[in-house]
Amino acid sequence: MHPFHHAASDPGRPAIIMAGTGETLSYAGLEARSNQVAHLLRQLGLARGDTIAVMMHNHIDFLPICWGAQRAGLIYVAMSTKLTPDEAGYIIADSGAKAVFASAALAGVAAAAAPDLPDAARLVIGGAAPGFTPLGAALAAQPETRIADESTGRDMLYSSGTTGRPKGVRGPLPEGPIDAPDGLTGLVAMLYQFSPGMMYLSPAPLYHAAPLRYCMAAHKFGGTVVVMERFDPETYLTMVEKYRITHSQLVPTMFVRMLKLPDDARAAHDLSSLKVAIHAAAPCPVDVKHAMIAWWGPVIYEYYSATEGAGFTSITPQEWLAKPGSVGKSILGTIRVLGDDDQLLPPGQTGRIYFHGGGTFSYHNDAEKTASVTGEHGATFGDIGHVDDDGYLFLTDRAAFMIISGGVNVYPQEAENALTLHPEVADVAVFGIPDAEMGEAVHAVVQPRDMASAGPELEAELLVFIRGRLSHVKCPKRIDFMAELPRHDTGKLYKRLLKDQYWAKV
Structure with missing residues (x-):
């Protein structure tokens, strides 16, 4: 139940494949790279219980860094790539991170967020950046053997902050050897048939809880993890066919985007290798899930949980x-x-x-x-x-999203699910806005498939569409349009950012 076992028994098996470039790291390579990371962290003075921060786009070094921290007994904080310097600085300071690993494109944000860290403790991946040490050069000086004082580390992930400042979710640091079984590995074996030889496709950012934890769980079973640099609906289908993917985890917005592909694009791919497609993180409209099961067959599993x-x-x-x-x-x-x-x-x-x-x-x-x-x-x-x-x-x-309109509790998810089904709707958010008579009025902001179609005619068409499906008290009174909604890459909607624009006018 640890990659080092698979590096010994099947060293040439691919552990990580980057979907966009095909760059591959074998289990032998993962073992060597994660050991070098562990040695580097010890050289920097980090001991069991210390913390590192990882602010990276999906990259072939992302998971080896986490495995290096795991075997060094450290806490690794995977951070969103969308943060401002202030937001990133809050997490780095709050977590007590003593080293930061950052993509070159994010080095400016990371430098502003961690001004007090020495250059040696600021590692950059995928290029050079002032005030940072290139990770490749730092690792090249480290041995590929295991450190002498291995112990089990763990993640500490910050809630996405959809309703305020994110908070680090902390559990106890595990005791025992680094290959000791844990709750997640038992869970995914029982529920989702994780097993040796599995091919796992990860289409979401690795800094989020489920992608990070499930990719690392796949490694414990000796599976190959195919990492998409970013989600694209047709590329996802291509990857399933190309690598004969057996397992994957998605969010409902990905289902919606794939269902809105042209029929010939959807039919062009062989998806018969898929055994388990897991989804969570955000509500899935019933009609969307029915359509996905009709297309993919009974392979779609769901769970409800949270980072906590x-x-x-x-x-x-x-x-x-x-x-x-x-x-x-x-x-x-x-x-x-x-x-x-x-x-x-x-x-x-x-x-x-x-x-x-x-x-x-x-x-x-x-x-x-x-x-x-x-x-x-x-x-x-x-x-x-x-x-x-x-x-x-x-x-x-x-x-937090419940609307109280005229004393009646309205849950906007129903209206969001209904509007999502309209062919001209790419994304939607429903929430309450100030209303002098009712206290709050139900309001919608829609991201249309084509922003050129936004206007009074589309608004009227959408209002008729939803009023034919829900009681009028649950329907928006008005619809505004936006080119792109502020949605987290994991599917969660930053509804607070939209609501604040309307409540600030009161």
Whole structure:
């Protein structure tokens, strides 16, 4: 259950393939590179429990850096590539990072974010940058053998900050050998058939929790990870066919973009190798998932969890077809649904979702934030929903996004799911805006497939479309258009940024 075993038994097997260039790193190469990283970190003075930050685009060195930190007993913080210097500086300072690994294109941001680190502790990948040491040169001076004091490290990932400053999600540093089994490896073997010889396609940024953790899990099984530099719907289908991909993980916006490809483009690719396509991170409209299962077959699995790892639900494609819209039954923690009075609600009633008795976590340097989402009923990810009589969880929306219009609770996810189905809609956000009479009014911002079509005629067409599918109280009163919505690469929408523009006018 560690890459060093596969480097010994099958050294030539590809561990990482970059989809765009075909650049390949074997298991022997991964072993050598991660050992060099571990030696470099020791040379820089980092010891067990210290922290590094990784601010990189998808690159062949990304995972070896994380494996080097893992075997050196360090905490590795993978950071978004979209951060401003202020945002990046907050995470670097908050995490206590003693070294930063940055892509050359992000070196300016990283330098501004970590002005007090010495040049030797600022490593640049993919080019040169003032104030940084090239990673290739730094590693070339290091041995490829294992360090003498290996111990198990782990990630500390920051929440995406869709409703405020991100917080580092911290769990205990693992004890025991670096190849000790962990909960995730057992989970993916049981639920998703991870096994030796698997071919795993990762289309999302590696700095996000699920892509990083699942790619590293695939390495524990000796699988080959094909990393896309960036997602493109037709390129994704090409990679599945080219490498005979068996496993992948996606987000619903990727499904939507692939479904909107021309029929001949969709039909041109052999996807028969796919055994498991996992999705999570954001709600998937029921009609979109029905369409994907009709196209790919019963290979689409879903889970509901979060970086915090306090709970986990899972649902197979067969279960989902029987319970459309569900995110499954809990396999980590007992689901509790609480009303506004903090009392437990029975099956079928909607309230805040908590997981009791699941995984433990804390927000780094923020006991108040930790206390706000944990308590006697367990921990919450901030979502609203209900459990049916069979124990299946159905999510309604995030509590922070609920709209109260004329005293009526409106969950915008329903309207977003409906508008997504219109052929002229590339993306959509629905939220509440100030209204003198109703308190809040339901409002939509749409990213059209062609911005030239934006205007009163398309707005009228979309309003008629959604009013034919939902009660009028759930429908937007008005629709604005935007060339691109502020969406995280993992599929999460930065709705707060849109709402703030409207509430700032009050």
